[in-house]
Amino acid sequence: MASFDRLRFRLDRVLRITIIWLIVGSIAALFEHNTLRAHGQESMLWERLDARLLNSLVAGLFGGGIYIFLVRDKLRRLPFLQAFGVVAVSLFVLMALFHLFAPWNATSAGRTLDLGFLGHYLYWTLLMGASIFMVRLNDQYGSGGIGYLTGRYHKPRQEMRVFMFLDMRSSTTIAEELGHVKYFQLLNELYTDITDPVVDARGEIYQYVGDEVSVSWPLRRGIGRQRCIRCFLNIRAKLQRRSAYYEQRYGLVPMFKAGFHYGQVTTGEVGSVKKERIFSGDVVNTAARIQNSCNAHGVDNLLSKELLDVLQLPSSYVVREIGNIDLRGKRNAMSLWTIVHNDAK
Numbered sequence: 001m002a003s004f005d006r007l008r009f010r011l012d013r014v015l016r017i018t019i020i021w022l023i024v025g026s027i028a029a030l031f032e033h034n035t036l037r038a039h040g041q042e043s044m045l046w047e048r049l050d051a052r053l054l055n056s057l058v059a060g061l062f063g064g065g066i067y068i069f070l071v072r073d074k075l076r077r078l079p080f081l082q083a084f085g086v087v088a089v090s091l092f093v094l095m096a097l098f099h100l101f102a103p104w105n106a107t108s109a110g111r112t113l114d115l116g117f118l119g120h121y122l123y124w125t126l127l128m129g130a131s132i133f134m135v136r137l138n139d140q141y142g143s144g145g146i147g148y149l150t151g152r153y154h155k156p157r158q159e160m161r162v163f164m165f166l167d168m169r170s171s172t173t174i175a176e177e178l179g180h181v182k183y184f185q186l187l188n189e190l191y192t193d194i195t196d197p198v199v200d201a202r203g204e205i206y207q208y209v210g211d212e213v214s215v216s217w218p219l220r221r222g223i224g225r226q227r228c229i230r231c232f233l234n235i236r237a238k239l240q241r242r243s244a245y246y247e248q249r250y251g252l253v254p255m256f257k258a259g260f261h262y263g264q265v266t267t268g269e270v271g272s273v274k275k276e277r278i279f280s281g282d283v284v285n286t287a288a289r290i291q292n293s294c295n296a297h298g299v300d301n302l303l304s305k306e307l308l309d310v311l312q313l314p315s316s317y318v319v320r321e322i323g324n325i326d327l328r329g330k331r332n333a334m335s336l337w338t339i340v341h342n343d344a345k
Contacts, residue, residue, distance in 0.1 A: 006200040010068050017068070017131050018060030024127060025056030063128065072135065077192075080136055084129050091128060095121050139199075153277050156268035161279065162222030162307065163287040164203070164215045164232060165259045166194075169300075171211040174252060186250050187211060193242060194235045194256075201231035206279065214287075216279065219262060223311050229339065232258045232301060259291025260303035262310070289327040290336060297322050297338070305335035313339075 029045070029052040036043040067087075075083040099117050168174070168190070175183045191208065198205060202221055206214040215231065222228040235256060239246075243253040263283030269275045290302050302322065303311075313319065320340050324333035 006196075009200060009202060013068050013135065014061065014064040017064035017135075018057065020131065020134075021056040021060040021064070021127060022053055025052035028052055028123070059124065063124075064131065067128075067132070068135075076139070080133065084132060087128055087132065088125050091125055092121060095124070153267055153269045156266050159265055159267050160219035160262065161265050161267075161283070162217045162219055162228045162260065162262040163206075163279075163284060164228055165288045165291040166213040166215070166232070166235070166256045167258075167291055167294075168211040169255045169257055169295075174254075175211075177252075178250060182250070186246075186254065189246075190239075190254055193238055197231055197234040197238060200234070201227040203227070203231055214284075219310075222262070223307075226311055226313060226317075228260060228307075229303075229311065229313070229317070232256075232260075233339075236300070255300065257291060257294035257299075258301045259287050259289070259294065260301070260307050261287040261290055262304075262307045286327065286330065286334070289330070290334070293325055293327065293336065297325075297336075299338040299340075302336045302338055305337060308337050 026049060029048040033043045033045045033048050071087070075086060078086070095117070096113060099113065168187075174186070178186060187210075191213070194213065195205075198215055201217075203215040203217050206216045215228075216222075217228055239254060239256070246253050261283055263281060263286070265279040265281035265283055267277065267279055269277050286304070290304060294300060294302055299322070308319065318340050319337050322336040322338055325336050326333050
């Protein structure tokens with residue numbers, strides 16, 4: 001399941017890049033056509049569209065696929081300008097070799113890197129740079145990144161959402177043992193490790209608060225294929241696989257506990273200088289309080305009965321009822337459950 005969602009997510013990004021490149025290619029073809037006509041030269045719009053669209057389609061699928069599947073993860077740790085520089089240099093080498101030596105390009109014999117080549121190089125480099133920037137914007141703000149550009153949350157909206165609140169176990173003790181600098185390094189590595197499971201589950205990281213992370217999904221996306229639950233299980237599995245590394249570097253194996261709940265929230269942007277999307281509603285506080293109850297019951301995950309009912313977990317998930325628990329700030333007790341075993345991947 002996780003690998004299927006990861007593949008689907010990455011293919012979706014390649015498709016989006018390709019569509020954008022096709023749109024840009026169409027605009028470039030129209031601009032070339034009008035420029036040539038304005039200077040009294042013959043130009044057939046459909047011929048230019050055919051050439052541009054074919055190039056954009058091939059480049060989008062090939063170049064976008066290489067970046068998303070092979071390059072993005074390696075460059076993600078670099079600042080944008082450094083990552084863009086690496087891509088720009090690599091693209092220059094590839095295009096120069098193709099321009100000068102491609103045996104199937106009859107016009108390449110004896111050619112030099114002229115102004116025509118420079119124009120094509122700048123076009124594709126700027127297009128690739130814009131694509132990298134958009135992917136990073138989406139990584140920065142989660143799947144809601146496009147919402148910032150479209151103004152989706154300019155006015156408050158009512159939504160049904162699933163929330164997962166993560167908290168590292170024994171964080172206070174660990175911080176005292178490691179010291180502030182090394183503890184920060186630990187958190188940075190942890191957040192990097194949990195990123196792929198969250199992205200693969202199509203989750204949106206709402207905020208980091210110290211050693212706590214909150215993740216959100218629109219209801220249908222979060223319960224579809226049990227993504228919200230599998231996200232936590234995949235995070236736990238990844239940290240277990242990396243346990244030897246953490247033990248060697250920090251002398252400990254970090255573990256997270258999680259609380260899950262869903263309900264209606266009001267979603268909107270606040271601030272005028274540094275805009276931020278926030279969720280307002282009782283469900284947010286309740287999910288945090290559910291997570292805070294994990295230690296008291298000796299489990300690493302708790303979810304509300306309301307969420308359990310809509311998840312429709314397959315039989316490979318084994319759940320255990322914790323009981324009706326009084327949560328701080330809640331008038332009525334909540335029925336909480338925990339997942340104790342899972343064989344589904």
